Amino acid sequence: MQSSIRGSGTERPVDPGLEQGPVDVDVLPEGGQVAATGSPWVVVARTFAQNRLAVVGVAIVILVTLFSFLGPLFHSTNQLAPNLLSVNLAPGGGHLLGTDSEGFDILGRLMEGGQSSIEVGLAVGVIATLVGLIYGAVSGFVGGVLDGVLMRVVDVGYAIPVVFLFIFAAQIAKPSLGLLIGLLVAVSWLVPARLVRGEALSLRTREYVQAVQVMGGRSWRIILRHIIPNTIGTIMVTVTFQIANAILTLAVLQYLGFGLPPGDPTWGSMLSDGTTFLQDGYWWQVYPALAMIVITVVAFNFIGDALQDAFDVRLQER
Amino acid sequence: MIGYIIRRLGQAIIVTLGVTVITFALLHLLPGNLARDVLGPRATPQEIAQFTHQNGLNRPVYVQYWLFLDKLLHGNLGYSYQYNRTVDSLLASELPRDLVLGGLSLIFSLVIAIPVGVLQAVRRNGPLDYASTGVSFVLYSMPQYAIALLLIQFLSISFHVFPAEAPQSSSAFGILGHPAGLVLPVASLTLVTYAQFSRYMRSSALDTLAQDYIRTARAKGLSERLVLWRHLLRNSLITVVTLVGLSIPLVLTGTLIIEQVFNFPGAGLEYLQATLSNDYEVMLGITVLVGVITVLGNLVADIGYAILDPRIRY
Numbered sequence: 001m002q003s004s005i006r007g008s009g010t011e012r013p014v015d016p017g018l019e020q021g022p023v024d025v026d027v028l029p030e031g032g033q034v035a036a037t038g039s040p041w042v043v044v045a046r047t048f049a050q051n052r053l054a055v056v057g058v059a060i061v062i063l064v065t066l067f068s069f070l071g072p073l074f075h076s077t078n079q080l081a082p083n084l085l086s087v088n089l090a091p092g093g094g095h096l097l098g099t100d101s102e103g104f105d106i107l108g109r110l111m112e113g114g115q116s117s118i119e120v121g122l123a124v125g126v127i128a129t130l131v132g133l134i135y136g137a138v139s140g141f142v143g144g145v146l147d148g149v150l151m152r153v154v155d156v157g158y159a160i161p162v163v164f165l166f167i168f169a170a171q172i173a174k175p176s177l178g179l180l181i182g183l184l185v186a187v188s189w190l191v192p193a194r195l196v197r198g199e200a201l202s203l204r205t206r207e208y209v210q211a212v213q214v215m216g217g218r219s220w221r222i223i224l225r226h227i228i229p230n231t232i233g234t235i236m237v238t239v240t241f242q243i244a245n246a247i248l249t250l251a252v253l254q255y256l257g258f259g260l261p262p263g264d265p266t267w268g269s270m271l272s273d274g275t276t277f278l279q280d281g282y283w284w285q286v287y288p289a290l291a292m293i294v295i296t297v298v299a300f301n302f303i304g305d306a307l308q309d310a311f312d313v314r315l316q317e318r
Numbered sequence: 319m320i321g322y323i324i325r326r327l328g329q330a331i332i333v334t335l336g337v338t339v340i341t342f343a344l345l346h347l348l349p350g351n352l353a354r355d356v357l358g359p360r361a362t363p364q365e366i367a368q369f370t371h372q373n374g375l376n377r378p379v380y381v382q383y384w385l386f387l388d389k390l391l392h393g394n395l396g397y398s399y400q401y402n403r404t405v406d407s408l409l410a411s412e413l414p415r416d417l418v419l420g421g422l423s424l425i426f427s428l429v430i431a432i433p434v435g436v437l438q439a440v441r442r443n444g445p446l447d448y449a450s451t452g453v454s455f456v457l458y459s460m461p462q463y464a465i466a467l468l469l470i471q472f473l474s475i476s477f478h479v480f481p482a483e484a485p486q487s488s489s490a491f492g493i494l495g496h497p498a499g500l501v502l503p504v505a506s507l508t509l510v511t512y513a514q515f516s517r518y519m520r521s522s523a524l525d526t527l528a529q530d531y532i533r534t535a536r537a538k539g540l541s542e543r544l545v546l547w548r549h550l551l552r553n554s555l556i557t558v559v560t561l562v563g564l565s566i567p568l569v570l571t572g573t574l575i576i577e578q579v580f581n582f583p584g585a586g587l588e589y590l591q592a593t594l595s596n597d598y599e600v601m602l603g604i605t606v607l608v609g610v611i612t613v614l615g616n617l618v619a620d621i622g623y624a625i626l627d628p629r630i631r632y
Contacts, residue, residue: 152329152332152333155616156333156336156337156340158567158612159334159336159609159612159613160337160340160605160609161567161571161605161608163571164571164574164601164604164605165605167589167593168344170593172347248459248461251464252461252575255463256574256578257594271461272463275467278467278470286467293459293460293464294459297458297459297460298455298459301455301459
């Protein structure tokens, strides 16, 4: 995040006063690449920065990340050993947001849970998009029988309900953060695979691709140097939406009983634990975690929508 | 057109087979021994051997898959060792209740999403557009069960308007006989589905609005109301077919979650209870069924779209 802010700073001179919005440009996420590659990126960055919601989204993501990772430095709490002497305390006193049923400080746990939630979201978003990208690019570029087979595999993946699959997996293996990331990737790569394949289908008939073929360029070279770079818009939009979806799916799974060890709290586990006490009126165990989830997911969706407009890619949501 | 339908049917069959392969593989990944699980720790080796032989568990894997497929093709989704009933008979009593929950929610969310989406497109960037975009963004960004929890908090705990538990009647008609208990589950699932539909409806109405025939209709002097009703709304309805077909997995997953929240007696709750009691055949039977329904939904969406939209030629 830090370096990208700096990157947008170097980008500003390239943007010759077309917009009077230096405030907006300050918080660009992908600014580092903007400076590196030049004018198409500047156009994208400018469209993105003009979108107020996108700027708000980026600001929220930065704030939430700082809160989760740097927060514990300022608000140090014990999140390892339960403290049965201070369970279900209402907000106030030493605990700004109260404590949960095991005596953990909620504010501190929100930070801790934010770390796992953001890590899972990022890991899933990036890995799943990479996998789907390569799969889709190969499928679309090669075409023919291979394309048919690869795409039927994707269809099968779409037909198997995600949540059902997960609960089943939780029966077979011991749930852990790594397994969770692996499973989320296993269901998430389908979306980018389909999108990239669609683009690769049209890209492979372009003249520059034919030119490489005539010059004897290998297929891998075409895929890596021409197909994949041309799908960058789709990729960035997909990563953003995938992060949001992963955070949400994580929360739903934990409610349905895909439990992680108590040492790995997430916003989802806090929310689903808290709901047990909804009837008792322990609102502080429910709403802070819910708010964190909603705010973060909304922010990523804002960014994704703005990127989509900026790159003008037509996305079919799952 | 006929060629397209046949090709599409072929794909659907292949995908369905793929789903059965995956579910079968999952069954084989499960730890433990089915005979031991079913017969209990005190079973004699003879009993175990007999059970293994009867169920073909000692045959090669491909034979076992064939037997599994054969059972499925005969409509046999498995056997619940916990209830000592076939999965078919379990589902036969649950699916009508699911149909009530899912069907009502689907209808309500369409009834809200279509007009709102069209209005949003017509008054783009107006207050209504911003308000409903905001609402659907927040709904969309919540875990599905959280929507239900908020409804329970406000309409059941804070103000005792509706009960927080679904009617527990054994038949679909019995459930309809307790409309008060149905309100919150149906409202929750409606909001879950609406959150997904509204974004889609708005952009599809915007696409329609940019079409030449809308401009033609306006150019020939049709009143704005006629343009809306006769051209925009009717053409936007075509996308509803796609929307409903593709939303089937969403509705089914939503059903699972909402059933858990409200203790609604349906297949989703059955599935979750089966995971607790390790009733694997129930889990697999329901997974296969959901997969088949999803494939059918996609098929109907594609074929329906091809039939309804005369511009599409294959």
